Amino acid sequence: MKLGNILQAITTGMVKGNLDKEISGIQMDSRQIKEGDLFVAVKGTQTDGHAYIGKAIEKGATAVVCETLPETLSETVTYIQVNDSEDAVGRLATTFYGDPTSKLDLIGVTGTNGKTTIATLLYNMFRKFGYKAGLISTVCNYIDGEAIPTDHTTPDPITLNQLLGRMADEGCKYAFMEVSSHAVAQKRIGGLKFAGGIFTNLTRDHLDYHKTFENYLKAKKAFFDGLLKTAFALTNADDRNGLVMTQNTKAKVATYSLRSLADFKGKVLEDGFEGMLLDINNREVNVQFIGRFNASNLLAVYSAACLLGKQPEDVLLLLSTLRPVSGRFDSLRSTKGYTAIVDYAHTPDALTNVLNTIHEVLNGRGKVITVVGAGGNRDKGKRPIMAQEAVRLSDRVIITSDNPRFEEPQDIINDMLAGLKSNDMNKVLSITDRKEAIRTACMLAQAGDVILVAGKGHENYQDIKGVKHHFDDKEVLSEIFKNENNQE
Numbered sequence: 001m002k003l004g005n006i007l008q009a010i011t012t013g014m015v016k017g018n019l020d021k022e023i024s025g026i027q028m029d030s031r032q033i034k035e036g037d038l039f040v041a042v043k044g045t046q047t048d049g050h051a052y053i054g055k056a057i058e059k060g061a062t063a064v065v066c067e068t069l070p071e072t073l074s075e076t077v078t079y080i081q082v083n084d085s086e087d088a089v090g091r092l093a094t095t096f097y098g099d100p101t102s103k104l105d106l107i108g109v110t111g112t113n114g115k116t117t118i119a120t121l122l123y124n125m126f127r128k129f130g131y132k133a134g135l136i137s138t139v140c141n142y143i144d145g146e147a148i149p150t151d152h153t154t155p156d157p158i159t160l161n162q163l164l165g166r167m168a169d170e171g172c173k174y175a176f177m178e179v180s181s182h183a184v185a186q187k188r189i190g191g192l193k194f195a196g197g198i199f200t201n202l203t204r205d206h207l208d209y210h211k212t213f214e215n216y217l218k219a220k221k222a223f224f225d226g227l228l229k230t231a232f233a234l235t236n237a238d239d240r241n242g243l244v245m246t247q248n249t250k251a252k253v254a255t256y257s258l259r260s261l262a263d264f265k266g267k268v269l270e271d272g273f274e275g276m277l278l279d280i281n282n283r284e285v286n287v288q289f290i291g292r293f294n295a296s297n298l299l300a301v302y303s304a305a306c307l308l309g310k311q312p313e314d315v316l317l318l319l320s321t322l323r324p325v326s327g328r329f330d331s332l333r334s335t336k337g338y339t340a341i342v343d344y345a346h347t348p349d350a351l352t353n354v355l356n357t358i359h360e361v362l363n364g365r366g367k368v369i370t371v372v373g374a375g376g377n378r379d380k381g382k383r384p385i386m387a388q389e390a391v392r393l394s395d396r397v398i399i400t401s402d403n404p405r406f407e408e409p410q411d412i413i414n415d416m417l418a419g420l421k422s423n424d425m426n427k428v429l430s431i432t433d434r435k436e437a438i439r440t441a442c443m444l445a446q447a448g449d450v451i452l453v454a455g456k457g458h459e460n461y462q463d464i465k466g467v468k469h470h471f472d473d474k475e476v477l478s479e480i481f482k483n484e485n486n487q488e
């Protein structure tokens, strides 16, 4: 595509050089540059992309978008000055990749918990309706049936637009994506036209990055503020910030609720370890999910599908066929007669919800043993609260490592233990090695008990000092269960 055409997406300041050249790709990382690419210099949290303009040109960049022009300019390179290159990069990328969101309906899901669940279930449902669809999520990205691994919830703007571009080219009619608060704050979604936005809930997380809850809320709200008039803004009326999210949006607001009057109203009529019976807008439906929070997620899925023009009775039929997402309340049964549940709960609120759900279903008929840790180089404030919630709602707690990243595992465990009182310690063990921690929980469990292994869900690695070692909670449990069988 010609440089001049790509630049139509943005307002430029000073331009030096030829705009009539062909651009072969866009990059915001100098290390990814190939001959003929456009390099966008973005100020980041660790370093400033402007420092790598020279490196990008050495590697073959023929055009540079930046906020401040370098002192010495190369004759063969075109320089374009902009006020905000972070904002420009998404707009440039979406133009370069053929404006995919004008060819498909993109639905974004934001909130602290439930994004992966809702986005994935919508993707599964719309494929069952017979459409080609795409998914951008924490667990994996999909272009219809093709899986593309990811290590972000919302990818960087270039990867994101490349994925959406491929979805549009391959005839996807819908794309469902998670919109993380980091993505909104870093304008990774700049230039995208959403057909709808969904809000799940807001509780504490990521305060390492956003610093205050207020900033975290503002980042989420900015997503709804930016929606077009033609879009829908679907919000959870049960969350205390549900209506705050949509108060300044131009989009058509719709609400869902399990507790009060709303456009989409749901109720849990029965629940058990096998599933729930729900009432949705006065129609009953059996679903294969456990827990009130999943009733809320399913109600969001139902509402979004209706807002996208599907008939309520068709939506309900498909809702009853959907299955839980990997690592979200994923249960395994030991032949010793206890149940282990692997869940991605890595925030205090998610942990509380999962444990409450287990109690609702157990109904006092067994003990609850929780294995939990907290991620390194992430929000430290949530650590003591997660330990408190685990202790409050479990009979035994084993505090262990999650992804230590660049922190010392024992320091993270100590931050968690700092939230506990001395008499809490009677039911607490701390075991740094996660495999040992899970093994110990299995040794303690008796028939009828439930072990919750929280925090890592679908993850199949443990990130230690920048190296991802293979680790899979479900695999560890299956191995232990196999050995239990062999011993019998």
Ligand SMILES: CC(=O)N[C@H]1[C@@H](OP(=O)(O)OP(=O)(O)OC[C@H]2O[C@@H](n3ccc(=O)[nH]c3=O)[C@H](O)[C@@H]2O)O[C@H](CO)[C@@H](O)[C@@H]1O[C@H](C)C(=O)N[C@@H](C)C(=O)N[C@H](CCC(=O)O)C(=O)O
Pocket: 028, 029, 030, 031, 042, 043, 044, 045, 046, 047, 048, 049, 050, 052, 151, 152, 153, 154, 155, 156, 157, 180, 181, 182, 183, 186, 188
């Ligand atoms: C803290 C954070 O969010 N960082 C993200 C951010 O990077 P950054 O601002 O730190 O970038 P930087 O290292 O300072 O570099 C600045 C610029 O210089 C460029 N550079 C740098 C070095 C070089 O040699 N050449 C070069 O050109 C970089 O490519 C970048 O454009 O922008 C990058 C590109 O979009 C992201 O990949 C990166 O994600 C990091 C890896 C990360 O771990 N992010 C996590 C916290 C995150 O985003 N999580 C959310 C989900 C959270 C949730 O809801 O659960 C997510 O959406 O995944």
Ligand SMILES: Nc1ncnc2c1ncn2[C@@H]1O[C@H](COP(=O)(O)OP(=O)(O)OP(=O)(O)O)[C@@H](O)[C@H]1O
Pocket: 111, 112, 113, 114, 115, 116, 117, 118, 138, 153, 178, 200, 201, 293, 294, 296, 297, 327, 328, 329, 343, 344, 345, 346, 349, 350, 351, 353, 354, 457
């Ligand atoms: N609606 C909800 N309310 C509260 N907790 C929930 C809800 N839905 C899911 N959870 C809990 O949060 C965990 C993560 O769920 P999910 O992966 O769907 O959320 P997410 O928003 O995508 O998280 P992330 O920010 O890590 O991508 C689940 O394992 C479950 O414990």
Ligand SMILES: N[C@H](CCC[C@H](N)C(=O)O)C(=O)O
Pocket: 138, 153, 346, 374, 375, 376, 378, 402, 403, 455, 456, 459
């Ligand atoms: N997307 C979240 C996932 C956290 C998962 C947990 N296992 C951890 O490593 O803290 C994050 O990057 O904060």
Ligand SMILES: [Mg+2]
Pocket: 115, 116, 137, 138, 139, 153, 178
């Ligand atoms: Mg997610």
